[in-house]
Amino acid sequence: DGGITQSPKYLFRKEGQNVTLxxxxxxxxxxxxxxxxxxxxxxxxxYYSQIVNDFQKGDIAEGYSVSREKKESFxxxxxxxxxxxTAFYLCASSPYGGHEQYFGPxxxxxxx
Amino acid sequence: xAKTTQPISMDSYEGxxxxxxxxxxxxxxxxxxxxxxQFPSQGPRFIIQGYKTKVTNxxxxxxxxxxxxxxxxxxxxVSLSDTAVYYCLVGGLNTGFQKLVFGTGTRLxxxx
Numbered sequence: 001d002g003g004i005t006q007s008p009k010y011l012f013r014k015e016g017q018n019v020t021l022x023x024x025x026x027x028x029x030x031x032x033x034x035x036x037x038x039x040x041x042x043x044x045x046x047y048y049s050q051i052v053n054d055f056q057k058g059d060i061a062e063g064y065s066v067s068r069e070k071k072e073s074f075x076x077x078x079x080x081x082x083x084x085x086t087a088f089y090l091c092a093s094s095p096y097g098g099h100e101q102y103f104g105p106x107x108x109x110x111x112x
Numbered sequence: 113x114a115k116t117t118q119p120i121s122m123d124s125y126e127g128x129x130x131x132x133x134x135x136x137x138x139x140x141x142x143x144x145x146x147x148x149x150q151f152p153s154q155g156p157r158f159i160i161q162g163y164k165t166k167v168t169n170x171x172x173x174x175x176x177x178x179x180x181x182x183x184x185x186x187x188x189x190v191s192l193s194d195t196a197v198y199y200c201l202v203g204g205l206n207t208g209f210q211k212l213v214f215g216t217g218t219r220l221x222x223x224x
Contacts, residue, residue, distance in 0.1 A: 004155075042217055043199075100158045103154075106154065106155055
């Protein structure tokens with residue numbers, strides 16, 4: 001089955017700790033994205049990557065970091081510098097030149 | 113990136129046709145119009161995309177007038193399972209490779 005997987009579905013962390021969210025895709029897509037969604041709000045772009053070893057900041061990149069060492073994987077690290085990390089995080093991918101983004105099931109992060 | 117405006121919420125009953133209109137006055141020549149559907153605690157799902165006139169697939173139709181400053185997503189004979197948030201997005205390949213902007217969407221509630 002082709003698709004995007006995110007793990008874990010729920011994640012709990014103490015304030016001040018870094019945490020890494022996993023995103024893997026087997027769709028052979030070039031581009032991958034990370035979004036954040038707060039309750040009742042739309043999605044906001046954190047980072048995106050068009051090709052391996054390259055990524056760009058989105059609209060709310062502060063306090064986050066990413067890597068793209070493999071085409072299939074685009075992990076997101078939420079650092080202690082992120083002031084309000086509690087949110088629903090969504091990963092997506094799209095083929096080169098394609099308009100449709102395919103989303104994973106999301107990870108709900110709670111930081112206390 | 114073109115900004116979009118859509119109603120915050122809509123109500124309907126099972127079996128009715130629902131039309132959700134999105135305004136995008138500053139759409140660029142190369143921009144496509146894309147609609148996504150999102151259920152609670154899930155990632156958005158692509159519904160339909162178009163550039164001009166009318167596009168139809170197995171789940172919806174998209175109507176785009178000649179000036180392209182608005183678009184209407186039409187859902188025929190909705191069911192309870194169509195209760196979701198619907199996002200209208202405008203973007204193209206020359207606006208930063210899929211750097212789409214998700215607004216707050218339209219919350220559709222379908223009642224029995």
